[in-house]
Amino acid sequence: MKDIARQAGVSQSAVSFALNGRPGVSEDTRDRVRRVAEELGWRPSTAARALSGEGAATVGFVLARPAETLGVDSFFLQLVSGIQEVLAERHLGLLFQVVEDVEDECAVYRRWWAEHRVDGVLVVDPRTDDPRTGVLDELGLPGVVIGGAPDERHPGLSTVWADDAGAMAAVVDELYALGHRRIVHIAGLPGLAHTERRIRTLRAEAERRGLTGVKSVTTDYSDAAGAAVTRRVLEAPAPPTALIYDNDVMALAGVAAATELGHSVPRDVSVVAWEDSALCRMVKPWLSALSRDSVEFGRTAATELTALLDGGPARTVRVPVPRLIVRDSTGVARGT
Amino acid sequence: MKDIARQAGVSQSAVSFALNGRPGVSEDTRDRVRRVAEELGWRPSTAARALSGEGAATVGFVLARPAETLGVDSFFLQLVSGIQEVLAERHLGLLFQVVEDVEDECAVYRRWWAEHRVDGVLVVDPRTDDPRTGVLDELGLPGVVIGGAPDERHPGLSTVWADDAGAMAAVVDELYALGHRRIVHIAGLPGLAHTERRIRTLRAEAERRGLTGVKSVTTDYSDAAGAAVTRRVLEAPAPPTALIYDNDVMALAGVAAATELGHSVPRDVSVVAWEDSALCRMVKPWLSALSRDSVEFGRTAATELTALLDGGPARTVRVPVPRLIVRDSTGVARGT
Structure with missing residues (x-):
């Protein structure tokens, strides 16, 4: 305070007024004091700033x-x-x-x-x-x-x-063009807005094309759930030929589970992961994935x-x- | 403040003194005021608490x-x-x-x-x-x-x-018992204390057993570095028969790189990952790994x-x- 006052050529109380945003000093003085204060490396304590209404930063x-x-x-x-x-x-x-x-x-x-x-x-x-x-x-x-x-x-x-809906539509487009008619979406947590957007879009895209073998199954995003749902749907009658996973970890676990059951990827079943990460390029085959920054x-x-x-x-x-x-x-x- | 004062049966300034930890009120009054304040759901603002020396919490x-x-x-x-x-x-x-x-x-x-x-x-x-x-x-x-x-x-x-040193010694013990004499440790960032502890321990364990084909190579922990170093050491003369990776991601990328080069895991080369995560059970073969909580x-x-x-x-x-x-x-x- 003393140093700032000396260098700015004002009294110590003027410095205090200026730095605490209180009235009683001119705008010019306030600006000069703040400039000098900054040059000297002064920083308001968060506490003082919060009390003076400048926020918690x-x-x-x-x-x-x-x-x-x-x-x-x-x-x-x-x-x-x-x-x-x-x-x-x-x-x-x-x-x-x-x-x-x-x-x-x-x-x-x-x-x-x-x-x-x-x-x-x-x-x-x-x-x-x-x-x-x-x-x-x-x-x-x-x-x-x-x-x-x-x-x-x-x-x-x-x-x-x-736009998860647009992305899901693009995935269905691609899979449909490859001849897939039975598709299972192994989704994330139910009740999340983006999970529901993806589920709704998949259903709409399936209806538009008259596909009846398309559904979503929600999970907790874990590798264990990804593997378990994969096993269940692949062992059911009329198993899907394509699987869409809501994250990379479930996709990886799903590929491992499918392989264990004797299903070859992509010969028997195609796989798309929602999140593109390094993981998608660490397994064989490399995973097709939705990439975002x-x-x-x-x-x-x-x-x-x-x-x-x-x-x-x-x-x-x-x-x-x-x-x-x-x-x-x-x-x-x-x-x- | 008014409510607290009324309920505690003291003046508003006594409340202020009590809550701000300032002298001028008895210990009894301070305790009573604080108790009433807590009952009424009062919480000190972080700012006030910080200024009164009670810390930033x-x-x-x-x-x-x-x-x-x-x-x-x-x-x-x-x-x-x-x-x-x-x-x-x-x-x-x-x-x-x-x-x-x-x-x-x-x-x-x-x-x-x-x-x-x-x-x-x-x-x-x-x-x-x-x-x-x-x-x-x-x-x-x-x-x-x-x-x-x-x-x-x-x-x-x-x-x-x-105790990274103890863990590294256990890994070397295991690999040595399996007949491995040429071991490469694909380490993390150089200069980190635990990286250096692992490197030092590996060197000491190798010297103790008279092994000359043992070394550490530092990386940036990335899957790209894990794959690149794996390729380099496997294509050099007298390649290692065992690889120790300082994290799970490098180990996964390393297994993929080794497989691409025609090396089968574990027939041609054994792999240990330092971090046990779900990833280690998502690839074939499942990775031997160091587990910690x-x-x-x-x-x-x-x-x-x-x-x-x-x-x-x-x-x-x-x-x-x-x-x-x-x-x-x-x-x-x-x-x-």
Whole structure:
């Protein structure tokens, strides 16, 4: 304080007034004091800044998933990397918490907001029936929903989403062209907005083509569930000739399970993985997969949140449709 | 404040004194006010708590790795899950940041501490020559080093570590008993303390047995590096009959690369992965792997940090040695 006062040529109390955003000094003095303060490496304590109404300089991120499903999930780490890139530029921290379910998540939001710990939050895994958006509305806590479809009931929240429906339609197009008529979609967690979008689209695409041997089965995203459902559907009468998995880990486990049962990929059954990661190129055959830029997805979401925090309007941003990369796990349907 | 004052039967200024930890009220009054305040659901704002010296109620965690190496790293997500379990019980937040290198990490620590954002930090990926511990000493910022060997030069820091040396010795024992004499260790990032411990142990074990065809090659942990080094060593004269990989992803990529070159696992070459994850059971053959409980590792580290924050002494805690799970990727050395 003393150094800043001397260098700016003002009194110490003027420095205090200027840095704490209180009236009593001119705009010129305030600017000069802040400039000098910055040159001298002064930084407001988060605490002081929060009390003076300048915010917590922190963004919240809660993950309501059981720890074990996170084991090999490349999507979240890449998403968080992209988020961090943007936050780091703005000197914003990321307050991170893993909880059991969305009810706990709502409680965390209430506590964070009451304690001035965050300025805004990034919401992931939106549900079709989601209590979180209502809580954010009620609190007035700025938020960006990642992966949700636009929702007019919550005009204060921004949304960043990908067109899962378009991607699913592209997968069905490709498989149909290869002669596949019996397709099983081994989906992720039921109740997630993007899971339901994929299921609805698959059903619509099947109906449009008059296919009756097409269905979705929901799971917990784990490799164990991917393998179990694969075994079950392949051993049922009239087994599918193509399998669509909602993540890379289930696809890998599914290929292993199919192979064990004597089904060759892609000769007997074609496989598409929803998430393209290094894993898809680590098994034989290399997996055809839907590719998206999860790091960029994180960047976009964080950018939208900082725009909200800067007082901008809530927006809906659509990131590019995941692109189908055709590799060796998809082929002409057997008997075609 | 008014409600608390009424219910506790004291003046509003007494409430303010009591809740802000300032002198001027008796211990009895302070206790009563706090009890009433808690009953009424009052929570101190983090800001007020920080200014009153009660801390930020937040723990910092910085990851100095390029985003792309995080893609399929199950270890960190599991570690963070375990950390969160302990922090959640204590209502502590986790402030998370991804940076380029340890120099940036030191700058983050300085800023967090100057701004009262964290009460302590968890330090991962300790280096053999690590600037971070010195910075923590200098700042007086409480910290727990995860994965480092005990270091007497930094008596203020706790350490939670696993005996990589013991685990590596067990792997060499197993491979030696199977007749392997030429072994290549495809290691992780050079300069990391645990990488160097593994390399040193492998060298010592080889020397003890008079083996000359044993070496370590460092990488960036990526599947691409795992595949490239595997190709290089298998195509060199006198190729190894056993490969030890420092993570699961490199092991998977290595098996794929070896198979492409016409080497059958384990007939021509045996493979051990350092990290046991679901991936190791998703390929054929299932990979022999070193198993550790990364969630428990995170719990232990967070528990040690909260003990430090409660004023306890710095400690060194050793978690169980990673255990070698022998599956189908290790066999008798060819020609034995």
